Amino acid sequence: MIIVASLVAVVAIGCGPDDGDASADVAAAPAGVRALPDVVPASLPALESFIPQPDGTKTATLSEDTFFPLGAAELTAEGAGLLASILPGLASHEGPITIEGYTDGLGSTEDNLALSAARAEAVKGWLVAHDVDPAAISTEGLGEDGAVDDIADPSRRKVVITLEDA
Numbered sequence: 001m002i003i004v005a006s007l008v009a010v011v012a013i014g015c016g017p018d019d020g021d022a023s024a025d026v027a028a029a030p031a032g033v034r035a036l037p038d039v040v041p042a043s044l045p046a047l048e049s050f051i052p053q054p055d056g057t058k059t060a061t062l063s064e065d066t067f068f069p070l071g072a073a074e075l076t077a078e079g080a081g082l083l084a085s086i087l088p089g090l091a092s093h094e095g096p097i098t099i100e101g102y103t104d105g106l107g108s109t110e111d112n113l114a115l116s117a118a119r120a121e122a123v124k125g126w127l128v129a130h131d132v133d134p135a136a137i138s139t140e141g142l143g144e145d146g147a148v149d150d151i152a153d154p155s156r157r158k159v160v161i162t163l164e165d166a
Contacts, residue, residue, distance in 0.1 A: 057162050058163045059160055059163075060161050062160070064101075073119045084130070091131055096137075096164040097132070098137075098140070098161070101141045101142065102158050104144070105156070106151070112143040113141055116143045124139050144156075
């Protein structure tokens with residue numbers, strides 16, 4: 001106990017303001033600046049890499065920046081090509097398929113809700129045109145759900161495809 005108390009006293013003496021002028025040579029650290037990361041839209045995962053969820057469904061999140069022009073609901077050629085790559089798996093899926101659209105926080109809530117629904121319907125329309133059973137597909141536009149108002153967050157601009165068991 002005496003050794004610990006002595007060690008504390010020595011450390012405390014060495015840390016005081018009267019320990020020489022060494023503390024005068026220490027400059028304050030510059031203010032931190034954190035650059036925002038560049039967010040690059042991810043490509044559509046292969047059907048076998050849809051992420052299993054605790055409820056037994058499988059989901060894939062598709063970046064709307066890859067599938068749609070800004071503020072529009074028409075599929076891009078790249079988006080259609082990515083959907084074509086998983087079409088066989090979606091066409092043979094025997095359970096329900098849910099397609100949900102989301103937007104970022106820019107624009108009005110009403111416009112974003114309509115845009116997200118139109119984008120989900122555009123994905124459904126493409127799938128139906130390529131022989132996926134329309135009765136198996138439901139769509140929902142969720143607009144700004146989870147987004148921050150007035151923030152252009154690319155991670156919020158997405159379409160989520162969920163495969164449910166039959």
